[in-house]
Amino acid sequence: MRFRSFLPVLAVGLILALVPLVTTSKQVLGTFIFAGIYAIAVIGLALFSGYAGQPSMGQAGFCAIGAYASAIVATKFSLSPWLGMLAAGATSGLVGWLIGSLILRLSGHYLAIGTLGFGIIVAALLKQWEWTGLSSGMRNVPRYEFVGDVLKTEAGYYYLVLVVLLVVIVLSLNLVRSRPGRALRALHESEIGAEMLGVDTATAKLRVFVLSAVLGGVAGSLYAHYVGSITPDTFEFTISVEMLVMAVIGGVSSVWGAAFGTAFIWGLSQAIKALPDLLPSAVKIPSITQFELMIFGAILILVMIFMPDGLVPTMTKRQRR
Amino acid sequence: MLLQTQNLTMKFGGIMALKDVTLGFQPGQISAVIGPNGAGKTTFFNACCGVYAPTAGQVIFKQTPLNGKAPHQIAHMGIARTWQNLQIFPQLTLIENVMVGGEMRDHSSGFVTSMLRLPSVASKENVAKVKAKHWLDLVGLGDRAETQAGNLAFGQQRVLEIARAMATSPQLLMLDEPAAGLSSNERDALMAVIRRIRDEGITVLLVEHDMRLVMQLADYVAVLNYGELIAKGPPSEVQSNPDVIKAYLGEDE
Amino acid sequence: MDIFLATLPQLIVLGISLGAIYALIALGFVVIYSVSNVINLAQGEFLMIGALVFVAVVDAATKTTGAGLAVLVGLLVAIIVTGGVGALSYALAFRPAIERRASVQTLIIISMGVSIVLRAFGNLVWGVDPTSTPAFLPGRTLREAGMTNVIGDSLRLGGVALQTQSIWIIFALIVTVTGLFVFFNRTMTGRALRACAMNPDSARLMGVPLSKMSLIAFALSAAIAALAGAIIAPMQPVLYTMGLGLGLRGFVSAIMGGIANPVGAIWGGLLLGIIEAVVGGLPQMDLPGLGKVNPASLREAIAFVILLAVLIIRRLRGANGLGGKRFGL
Ligand SMILES: Nc1ncnc2c1ncn2[C@@H]1O[C@H](COP(=O)(O)OP(=O)(O)O)[C@@H](O)[C@H]1O
Ligand SMILES: [Mg+2]
Numbered sequence: 001m002r003f004r005s006f007l008p009v010l011a012v013g014l015i016l017a018l019v020p021l022v023t024t025s026k027q028v029l030g031t032f033i034f035a036g037i038y039a040i041a042v043i044g045l046a047l048f049s050g051y052a053g054q055p056s057m058g059q060a061g062f063c064a065i066g067a068y069a070s071a072i073v074a075t076k077f078s079l080s081p082w083l084g085m086l087a088a089g090a091t092s093g094l095v096g097w098l099i100g101s102l103i104l105r106l107s108g109h110y111l112a113i114g115t116l117g118f119g120i121i122v123a124a125l126l127k128q129w130e131w132t133g134l135s136s137g138m139r140n141v142p143r144y145e146f147v148g149d150v151l152k153t154e155a156g157y158y159y160l161v162l163v164v165l166l167v168v169i170v171l172s173l174n175l176v177r178s179r180p181g182r183a184l185r186a187l188h189e190s191e192i193g194a195e196m197l198g199v200d201t202a203t204a205k206l207r208v209f210v211l212s213a214v215l216g217g218v219a220g221s222l223y224a225h226y227v228g229s230i231t232p233d234t235f236e237f238t239i240s241v242e243m244l245v246m247a248v249i250g251g252v253s254s255v256w257g258a259a260f261g262t263a264f265i266w267g268l269s270q271a272i273k274a275l276p277d278l279l280p281s282a283v284k285i286p287s288i289t290q291f292e293l294m295i296f297g298a299i300l301i302l303v304m305i306f307m308p309d310g311l312v313p314t315m316t317k318r319q320r321r
Numbered sequence: 322m323l324l325q326t327q328n329l330t331m332k333f334g335g336i337m338a339l340k341d342v343t344l345g346f347q348p349g350q351i352s353a354v355i356g357p358n359g360a361g362k363t364t365f366f367n368a369c370c371g372v373y374a375p376t377a378g379q380v381i382f383k384q385t386p387l388n389g390k391a392p393h394q395i396a397h398m399g400i401a402r403t404w405q406n407l408q409i410f411p412q413l414t415l416i417e418n419v420m421v422g423g424e425m426r427d428h429s430s431g432f433v434t435s436m437l438r439l440p441s442v443a444s445k446e447n448v449a450k451v452k453a454k455h456w457l458d459l460v461g462l463g464d465r466a467e468t469q470a471g472n473l474a475f476g477q478q479r480v481l482e483i484a485r486a487m488a489t490s491p492q493l494l495m496l497d498e499p500a501a502g503l504s505s506n507e508r509d510a511l512m513a514v515i516r517r518i519r520d521e522g523i524t525v526l527l528v529e530h531d532m533r534l535v536m537q538l539a540d541y542v543a544v545l546n547y548g549e550l551i552a553k554g555p556p557s558e559v560q561s562n563p564d565v566i567k568a569y570l571g572e573d574e
Numbered sequence: 575m576d577i578f579l580a581t582l583p584q585l586i587v588l589g590i591s592l593g594a595i596y597a598l599i600a601l602g603f604v605v606i607y608s609v610s611n612v613i614n615l616a617q618g619e620f621l622m623i624g625a626l627v628f629v630a631v632v633d634a635a636t637k638t639t640g641a642g643l644a645v646l647v648g649l650l651v652a653i654i655v656t657g658g659v660g661a662l663s664y665a666l667a668f669r670p671a672i673e674r675r676a677s678v679q680t681l682i683i684i685s686m687g688v689s690i691v692l693r694a695f696g697n698l699v700w701g702v703d704p705t706s707t708p709a710f711l712p713g714r715t716l717r718e719a720g721m722t723n724v725i726g727d728s729l730r731l732g733g734v735a736l737q738t739q740s741i742w743i744i745f746a747l748i749v750t751v752t753g754l755f756v757f758f759n760r761t762m763t764g765r766a767l768r769a770c771a772m773n774p775d776s777a778r779l780m781g782v783p784l785s786k787m788s789l790i791a792f793a794l795s796a797a798i799a800a801l802a803g804a805i806i807a808p809m810q811p812v813l814y815t816m817g818l819g820l821g822l823r824g825f826v827s828a829i830m831g832g833i834a835n836p837v838g839a840i841w842g843g844l845l846l847g848i849i850e851a852v853v854g855g856l857p858q859m860d861l862p863g864l865g866k867v868n869p870a871s872l873r874e875a876i877a878f879v880i881l882l883a884v885l886i887i888r889r890l891r892g893a894n895g896l897g898g899k900r901f902g903l
Contacts, residue, residue, distance in 0.1 A: 055679050055682070102882070102886055103886065105886060105889050105890065106885055106889055109613055109678060109682070109833075110829075110885050110889070112679070113825075113885070114881075114882055114885055116878075117878030117882050118882075120822075120874060120875065121875045121878050121879060124871075124872060124874050124875035125872075125875060127871065128865075128868075128871060128872060129865070130866065131865065172436075174435060174436050174437065175432065175435050178430060178442055179420075179427060179435060179442075179445070180431065180432050180435050181435070182413070182417055182420060183421060183424075185412065185413055186410045186413060186418075189409075189411060189413070190408040190409070190410060192372060192392065192408055193404070193409065193410065194410075194421065195391065195393045195396070196370065196392050196393070196401070196402055196408070196486075197396060197421050197425060197486075198396040198425030198426075199393055199421065200391075202391075211432065244683065245683065248679075248683055290697040291698065293690055293693070293694040294690070294691050294694035294695065297687045297688070297689075297690030297694065298691055300683065300687035301666075301667045301687035301691070304671060304676070304680050304687065305667070305670045305674065305676070305684070306674075308671070308676055308677065308680045
C-alpha cells in the first residue's frame with residue numbers, strides 16, 4: 001500500500017537514471033543538473049508557499065547562504081566539501097529560524113514583501129564582505145569527493161543531484177502525507193480553525209520555513225560545488241521570483257508540481273533558446289535572452305490567468321471529472 | 322464550575338461588545354447563551370477561547386486563568402468549538418478535517434519522524450483515521466469520508482465542525498449557532514447528537530438563535546443584550562423574565 | 575565624522591529630491607492598490623518606459639523644435655504612451671485574472687510577469703546602452719541670464735548645492751499631488767474612483783463600473799510613473815534596468831506609508847530618500863565581520879531593513895493594541 005505510493009518516484013528515478021547512458025553531452029547533462037538543483041530549492045519553497053500557503057520571494061537568499069557557507073568550508077578552511085553541504089543546510093536553517101521568528105508574524109502581501117526584502121539584504125551584504133570576495137564572489141570551489149574522481153565527471157555529478165532530488169521528494173511526500181503536513185494544509189485554509197484544533201500555527205509555519213531554508217541551502221551547496229564559482233548576483237532576487245514561478249506554475253500545493261514546474265520552465269527556456277535556429281533566417285531576433293524573457297513573462301501571465309492553481313492540479317482536476 | 326468569566330469586557334474601538342459579563346457553567350450540563358443579533362454572543366466565545374484578548378476581566382477554565390493563552394493552548398486544555406461563520410478546511414477531505422483535530426494530543430509524529438516515516442508514525446496515523454471515522458459516523462457523515470469538505474452542503478459543514486471538535490477529546494464543547502441554516506430534520510438529528518455528547522460526560526455550551534431548540538436542550542440559559550448580561554437561570558425562569566421578553570420583542574422574531 | 579556633519583544639510587537636500595521621486599512612484603502604487611487591490615510590481619517598469627520614450631522624443635524633437643519645447647512634447651508623449659501601456663497591461667493581464675477571481679498571490683505574480691515583459695521590451699527596442707538627456711534647465715542658461723551662483727547644473731544656496739533638476743522634481747510632486755487632489759475630489763470620475771477604493775461592493779451596487787475604474791487607475795498610475803521617469807532622465811542613466819531599483823524603493827515608500835494612504839506614501843518616500851542620502855554620505859566604516867564597508871553601497875539593504883522593521887513593529891502593535899484581535903477573522 002505504502003510502497004505503491006512511491007512507485008512514481010521509483011519510475012521517475014529509473015527513467016532519469018538512463019539519461020547519462022543516452023548522452024554524454026556536457027551541455028545536456030548540465031541542463032539536467034541545473035534543473036535538478038533548482039527543483040530541490042523549489043520543492044522547499046513549495047512546502048512553505050504551497051502547502052502552508054505562505055508566499056515567499058526570498059528563497060534565493062537561502063540558496064546564497066548555503067552556497068557561500070559550503071564554499072567557505074571547502075576553500076577557506078580546506079575541509080571536505082561534504083562538510084560544506086552539512087554547513088550549508090545548518091547555516092541556512094539557522095538563518096531561516098532567526099529570520100522566520102521575526103517575519104512570520106507577517107502574512108499575505110506583507111510576508112511576500114518581507115521575504116523579498118530578506119533576499120535583497122542577503123545579496124547586498126554578500127557584496128560587502130571582503131572575505132568572500134565582494135561582488136566578484138568566490139572561485140575554485142572544489143567538487144565533492146567520492147570514490148576518487150567520480151563526481152568530477154558530469155555523469156557522476158548528475159547521479160549525485162538525482163539521488164539528492166529523489167531523497168528530497170520522498171521525504172517531502174512523507175511529510176505532506178502525515179500529521180504535520182495535514183496541519184500545514186489546514187492552517188493554509190483557516191489559520192484560526194487549525195489553532196482551535198490544537199495546531200500551534202506559529203511553530204508549524206516556522207518549522208516548515210526552516211525546512212524550506214535548509215533545502216534552499218543544500219541546493220546552493222550543490223550549485224557552488226558544481227559550477228565552482230559563485231557571486232552575489234548568482235542569487236539575485238529575480239532568481240527567487242523565478243523559483244516562485246516554478247513552484248506556482250507546477251501547482252504550488254504539490255511536491256510533484258514543484259518538480260514538474262521546474263522541469264517545465266527549464267524546458268521552456270531551452271526551447272526558446274533553440275527557437276532562432278528554427279525560424280527563417282530573414283527573421284532576426286536582436287537579443288535571445290531578452291526575447292526568451294519576454295516569452296517567459298507572457299507564458300507566466302497566461303498560466304496565471306487560465307490555470308491559477310498551476311499545471312499539475314489543473315490537469316488532475318480535469319481527470320477526476 | 323468548569324468555565325467561569327469574571328467581569329469579562331471587550332471593546333472594539335467605540336463599541337462595547339461585552340460589558341462586565343460574570344458567568345459560570347456547571348460541568349456535565351448543556352448551557353446556552355442567547356440574545357438578539359449583535360448582542361455579543363460570538364464575541365463572548367472568541368474571548369473565552371483566546372481568539373480575542375479581552376479588554377478587561379478574566380476567563381477561568383478548570384480553576385486556571387486563560388489570560389494570554391493562545392487558542393491552541395486553550396484547545397489543549399480541553400476546550401473545543403465550532404464557528405458561526407464556519408472554519409472548515411475545504412480542500413481537505415472530511416476524514417482529514419477530523420484527523421487534524423484527532424492528532425492534537427499526538428506529540429510523537431513531528432517533522433523529522435514524519436519525513437522519515439518511522440513505523441510509529443504509520444501506526445499512529447491508522448489509529449487517528451479509525452477515531453476520525455468514528456466521529457464522522459456519529460454525526461452521520463461516515464459514508465462521505467473521502468469527499469473534499471468544500472463540496473458539502475452548508476448544513477453538513479456545520480456538523481462536520483462538530484465531529485472535528487469532538488475529535489480533540491474536549492471537556493467543554495462550544496457551539497456557535499449550530500442549527501443555523503439546518504432543515505428541521507437536520508435540526509432534530511443535531512439535537513440528538515448534542516444530547517449524546519452530553520451523555521458522554523462532555524459539557525456543552527451553545528449559542529443559539531432558535532429559542533425552541535434552546536428551551537428543549539438547555540439546562541441553564543444566560544441572556545446577553547448589547548453586551549450586557551440581563552438574565553441567567555433555568556430556561557423556564559429566563560423565558561418569563563420581563564427584561565428578556567423586552568429584548569427579544571425589540572426584534573421581529 | 576565632522577565632514578559628515580558638515581555635509582548633512584547637503585545630504586538632506588539631496589534626500590528630499592530623491593525622496594520626491596520615490597513619493598511619485600509610491601503614489602502610483604497607492605492609486606492602483608486602493609482602486610483594484612492589486613500590488614503592482616511593474617510600477618518601476620512603467621517609469622522605465624516613460625523615461626525611455628521621453629529621451630527618444632526629446633532627442634528627435636530637439637533638432638526641429640528647440641530644447642524647451644522638446645521637453646514639453648517629450649513629457650506629453652511619454653505620459654500618454656505610458657498611460658496607454660498601463661491601461662493595456664490592465665486590460666490584457668490583470669482584468670482577465672480578476673474576472674476569474676484570482677488570489678492576491680496570483681495577481682502579484684502576474685504583475686511580475688508584466689514587469690518581465692516590459693523590461694524585455696525596453697531592452698529589445700532601446701538596447702543595452704544607457705542614454706540620458708540634458709537638464710530641463712541647464713546651468714548654462716542660468717549663467718547666460720546673469721545668475722552667478724551657478725556651478726555646473728547646480729545652484730549654490732548658502733553652503734548647499736541644489737541641482738536645478740531637483741527643483742523640477744519637487745515641482746512635479748507638488749503638481750501631481752494637487753492634480754490628484756483636484757481629480758479625486760472635484761471630478762465625477764475621481765469621485766467614482768474613490769468610491770471604489772472605499773467600498774467596492776456598494777460602489778458596484780451604485781452602478782460604478784469597477785473594471786473601467788481599475789483601467790483608469792492603471793493608466794493614471796502609469797502616467798505618474800512616466801512623469802517621474804522623465805524628470806529623473808537627466809539625473810541618471812536611462813536604460814531598461816532602471817525600473818527595478820526605483821520601483822522597489824517606491825514600493826517600500828508606499829508600504830511605509832500604509833499602502834492605501836497617499837499622504838503616507840509621500841512621507842514614506844521623502845523619509846526613505848533622506849535616510850538613503852544620509853546613509854550614503856556616512857564615512858567608510860569598519861564593521862565587525864564585514865571589514866571595511868562603504869555605506870553608500872548598503873543603501874538598498876537599508877531600505878529593506880527599514881521596511882522589515884516598519885512591517886514588524888506595525889504588526890506587533892496591532893496585535894497588542896487595546897482589545898485588538900489576534901487573528902484576522
Ligand atoms: N472584530 C470585531 N471588530 C469590531 N467590532 C466587532 C468585532 N466583532 C464583533 N464586533 C461587534 O461586536 C458586537 C457583537 O457582535 P457579535 O459578538 O458577533 O454578536 P452576536 O454573535 O451576538 O450576533 C457587534 O456590534 C459587532 O459589530
Ligand atoms: Mg454571532
